[in-house]
Amino acid sequence: MAGRLVVRPEGPAGPATWPKSRHRSLAMQSRLHHAVPGGAHTYARGPDQYPEGMAPILSHGLRAHVWDVDGNEYIEYGVGLRSVTLGHACPPVVDAVARELGRGANFSRPTELELLAAEDFLSTVPTADMVKFAKNGSDTTTAAVRLARAVTGRDMVAICDQPFFSVDDWFIGATAMPAGVPRPAVEATVRFRYNSLDSLDAQFAANPGRIACVFMEAATAQAEPEPGFLEGVRRLCDENGALLVFDEIITGFRWSPHGAQHTYGVVPDLSCWGKAMGNGHPIAALAGRREFMERGGLRTDDDRVFLLSTTHGPETSSLAAFRAVVAEYRTGDPVAAMESAGARLIDGVNRVVADAGLSDFVAASGRSSCAVFSTFGPDGQPSQEFRTLFLQEMIDRGVLGQSFVISAAHTEADVDATVDAVAAALPGYRAAIEKGSVDGVLRGRPVAPAIRGRAHPRRV
Structure with missing residues (x-):
């Protein structure tokens, strides 16, 4: 066409x-x-x-x-x-996916492709020790929260005042669309302001020994970290015994193939990836420090964390797409x-x-x-x-x-x-x-925020 x-x-x-x-x-x-x-x-x-x-x-x-x-x-x-x-339809990505389509998509045991893709990820993001793949960013962010809660024995999450982290209760309960979220989940999430260490410090002070992790994007399209801000967040997490989690779902492969953590030189304990990893193909990842990630594995004596276990996480065509993306970033x-x-x-x-x-x-x-x-x-x-x-x-x-x-x-x-x-x-x-008005020029009703409590003003 x-x-x-x-x-x-x-x-x-x-x-x-x-x-x-x-x-x-x-x-x-x-x-x-x-x-x-x-x-x-x-x-x-x-x-x-x-x-x-x-x-x-x-x-x-x-x-x-x-x-x-x-x-x-x-x-x-x-x-x-x-x-x-x-x-x-980037040709190298399309070709990589096409090669896998005739070889089977999903099996009862890991494939060589899972290992190679994991090694590609860890060589691209050397600030992480281990990685686990999934299909969407929300699965990885929620897994990060669960892991942080298990590691710290705490229940609360401090999230930055940024647009979106997850479809799950721990985040959606703190938005304008909390219907169906239990009140304890709503109350377990608190917010702090970007580029305001004082607002984060205040949350630690108001909730002593309760915040399991600080969850944030290192930067957004319109907000760059002020000098010392990310370093200060890292310090406050360490002083208060909380894990630092970076949402790299947008920044990864767009700020740098190594993520915003590389761009700004501040290393989180855990990070969540997605979007550009597969150039549109469905793949996401949770990555982080070995001592924490192993809590979801078989080389730990601590209580195990049900970290990520997805039927389609290791689906082969998306792993092939990811490897092709990595190759494009290495050669160009x-x-x-x-x-x-x-x-x-x-x-x-x-x-x-x-x-x-x-x-x-x-x-x-x-x-x-x-x-x-x-x-x-x-x-x-x-x-x-x-x-x-x-x-x-x-x-x-x-x-x-x-x-x-x-x-x-x-x-x-x-x-x-x-x-x-x-x-x-x-x-x-x-x-x-x-x-002084769009009357007579705008055809139909204006757009409305995607996350809002009622279908009005664009009810169908």
Whole structure:
């Protein structure tokens, strides 16, 4: 399917110029709501995260482009919720997976591939002594919490005020969507602020001898550690007898193949990995110090921890994908490619935004390998309505993404076309700012936070 890239030079479109070939996506989205709660298997992929009636149902992707079931082609950002760093259908990864498909997928004993993949991981992440594979990040983060509780004999978890760590009770109970989580689980999780050692120290003081682990991302797209912060977290954990756990699910293979722990030089006790490990194929990992990881094994005299035991954790095609990813990072430099393309994108977007006189209302920012865009209303505050307007205009111009998170497959031409699409979208955004409202310009209801207590304001 060749598809087509929709690029219009004008400002916001009315229904008359809305692409005519969206009917299959709309019909399939309706069927998805009938079969799948929320209409998607991941809340962040839900139709409520996109302008109403404009969430495409995709058929396939290649490099940095995707096609929907109506044949429309888009330059894609966000790339599999940040899981694709080498581009869709990366040939070496596809070839590695294809070689395994005819050899069997799952067996009653470990395969040689499990050993080789584990050795690849530990040579890539030398700050870890042992690793165990799984299929999704939540399994690994929950295993880390269970292990920390067993090691310390404590029940509480101190989590950083960062967006997401797990679908499980210990984290979801601390969000705006705690329905179904027992109160003891809710009360066992406390929060501290990023770049605030005082807030973490206060939690240790308020809960003496109860915090099993400190759980955090070393950095995010928009938040870098201030000098001494991560070192201070490490020190507070050591002084208070808690384990330090880094969530490397986004930062691993995007900040560095060795993780953020390598980038910032602070080594956690345990770390959790996923997303880009398999370039979109389902694989995740729990890694850490031998003295702790062995509690889930057979070389311990302590009480054993049911660490990770998954039927599909050692499935062969994903392990093959991971090994191919490692090989690509060893022979090339995908991180440098993402940083270069991302910097070009950030600079280009902010240049055309400044040219349009909208620097107070639209901005591209963040780490260049993991960039985001911010949208503000007439009052200068973050606005879901204006975010939705920006998404609407970008989708109409063939750019799909809830962020500007890039891959190594994005070319200069992809980036320049995206900057051109932003420039073409800005006159309509400016008109809405000057009017003080998106009324008459935004088609449908605005997007809503993925994690919220009620289906309103995007109830279907």
